Amino acid sequence: MSLLRRFGGDHPYLTAFTIFELAFLILPSVIILVVSLGSGEIISFPPTALSLKWYASLLAQPQYVQPFLNSVIVATFCTAISIPIGIVTALGLNRYDIRFEDGIQIYLLLPFTVPLVVSGFIFLIIFGRLGWIGHLWAVGLGLTIINIPFMIWSVASSVNAFDPTLEDAARSLGAEEIQTFLKVTLPSLMPGVISGALLMFMLALNEFIVSLIITVTDTETLPVAIYGAIRGNISPQIAAVSSVYVLVAIVAIVVADRLVGLERFLHT
Amino acid sequence: MSIREGLRYGSLRAKWRIVDALIAAKQRAPVDFDGGSDRFGYALLIPGVLLVSFLAVGMVFLAWYSVLTYDTVEIIAYEYTLANWRDLIDTGTFYTVFVRTIMYSAAVTAGCVALAIPYAYLVVRTDRTLFRYLLLFGLFVPFFTGVIIRAYGWLIILGENGLLNWVLGTLSLPTVSFLGTPVAVLLGLLQYLLPFAVLMLTPAIASIDPDLERAAKNCGANQWQTFRHVVLPLARPGITAATIVSFTICMANYSIPDLLGGGTLSFVANFIYNQVFGTLNYPFAAVLSVVLVAVASSFVLVVFKMYGTGTLGVEVDEA
Known part of the structure; x- marks a missing residue:
């Protein structure tokens, strides 16, 4: 109890629960x-010798x-155009x-209101009609x-905070409009841009259901490949692929913390 | 001048050239860029609006497909029919799947919000840097690790030779098999959605003035009373947002019921996917999609009407 109080401060029970x-x-x-990190052919507990x-x-697979490269390309593409x-x-x-600003704002939230599986189906129909399926x-x-x-x-949160x-x-010091934008406005929007870019990259790298619907063998992304493998068997090799994701996530968190501070993500 | 300085000077000069060219181009352009021009503001919105139009146009397509005829060879025949909608009413499976999706989503949402409140509260209020960092870490590791990876993690934990059974075995307790049961699906969904709920709640809790809690304490309220009568009511915008986000994401989930439910506990998303890729019945899949969107959005609308938009409202103040 005393340990709990020392660690949990004012809220010992809440801390324990959390x-x-x-x-x-x-x-x-x-x-x-x-x-x-196990060495056995099947997943078992306790883990056998480390290896x-x-x-x-993985590298020989x-x-x-290919799916890994596809995922990285797709995530980079998303980040670059967003x-x-x-x-x-x-x-x-x-x-x-x-x-109609309110209307436009609600309209721009459409990607969140349409369930992902429906968005995937929509892309399958539209991209299919346009002949885009099969392109990364x-x-x-x-x-x-x-x-x-x-x-x-x-x-937007950065724009709001900008004075x-x-x-x-x-402008009154003689800067031209474009100079003002490049030298003053853009740099002060950077925190928002960086955290947004990081989110876009990580979400695209991990996206599953829409990718499952609109990818074909050549454009398969890593989560789709992992899903296919899991349905087959759950060999420890899949754990090795998956742990790449966990490690990338950890790196992303450290990068995010260094660049803009994790707290920033709490307010977007 | 060293090479490095030369390079720097060169790149600086190139940069200025580009800026000068831009300015020249702008002055020649027939458009009025003056700060006051709102037409330029509309132009700025075009790319974003166009991007989202894919979904808006897609919804129209779905409505159209839903009244076309299903053909086993051609997939769709361009003849109007209401047969797909009649199928919706006649299909008993559909009813079971929809009710299951809504019940599970409601249960998971309730659990999620209940678990997210203390977590978000401590993230905001704890004065221990390390603990706070750990909490943020626990929040963002799952958030940045996709749903498939996490479902796989649960497969390892709950599987026949998994972590849970190993722990039960070493304690000489009878082993259990949760995979394919509602417990596995609920656990998986809860873990999947908890970070979203916490992220929606933290802004609301952060905006509560800590002095209000101190005032409540001074007036003799204990911790629970302070929480119940001060924190909880003031956190309502966050609770609203967390409820909406958890519920809508949960309703549309595909992978967790698929991988942890063992094929017997499918959600609407699995049902739609099977229509699209199993029987290639696009018209019926379109009907299901339209219904799913309708149910999800009416839930959101009802909550918005009753409790406001919460922390979901896009805060764009007019400058």
Whole structure:
């Protein structure tokens, strides 16, 4: 009890309860890391001797290498096109007197209101009619559409925090409009852009159901490949692939914390 | 001048050239860029609106497909019919699946919000940096690890030779098999959605003035009373947002019922997927999609009407 009070401060019971929740939240990720280090042919507990052999075996598996590359390309594509779109949309909504602004805002939330499986089906129909199925960029486009509100939100919070008088100051010191935008406005929107970009990248890297519907063998992304493998058997090799995701997630968190601070993500 | 300085100077010069060219282009362009022009503001919204139009147009397509005829060879025949909608009413499976989806989503949402409140509260209020960092870490690791990876983690934990049975075995307790049961699906969904709920709640809790809690304490309220009468009512916008987000995401989930439910506990999403890829019945899948969107959005609308938009409202103040 005294330990609990020392650690939990004013809220000992709440703290104890929350620690259970914390364990519950990270258990699946941790267990994947543990299992991926086993050396047995099947997953069993307690883990047998430690080994990195499943990781080594990955590189020889085209089954995972191509999907991995596809996922990285798709996520990069999403991030690259969502950054300019996020910036102009947030600026347009914030700076200009737009009629039907509420309506446009609700419209821009459509990707969140349409269930993902339905979005996937919609892309299958539209992209299919346009002959886009089978192109990797079409997968990227689809994933950008479903996640774009995250980017807009994130940049909008930076736009709101920005003091427009700074622009007036730049202008009165003789800066041209474009110079003002590049040297004053854009740098101060960077925190929002960075956190939005990070979110877009991570969400696209992990996206599953829409990718499952609109990818074909050549454009398969890693989560889809992992899903296919899980349905077959649950060999420890899958744990090694999956732990790549857990490690990437951990790296992303550290990067996010260094660049903009984790707290920022709580407010977007 | 060293090479490095030369490079720097060169790149600086290139940058200025680009900016100058942009300015020149802008002055020649026939558009009026003056800050006051709202037409430019509309132009800025075009890319975002176009992007989202795919979904808006898609919804129209779905409505159209839902009244077309299903053909086993051509997939769709362009003849109008109401047969798909009649199938919806006649199909008993559909009813079971829909009710199951809604019941599970309601249960998971309630659990999620209940678990998220203390978590979000401590994330905001704890004064221990390390503990706070751990909590954030526990929040973002799952958030940044996709649903498939987490479902796989649960497969390892709950499987026949999994972690849970190993723990039960070492304690000489009888082993259990949760895979394919509602317990597995509920656990998986709860763990999947908890980070979303916490992320929706933290802004609301962060905006509660801690002095209000101190005031309640000074007036003699104990911790529970303070929580019940001060924190909970003021956190309502966050609770609203967390409820909506958890419920809608849960209703549309595919992978967890599929992988942890053992094929017997499918949700609407699985049903739609099977229509699309199993029997290629696009018209019936369109009917199901329209119904799913209708149910999800009417839930959101009812909550918005009753409790406001909560922390979900896009906060874009007019400058």
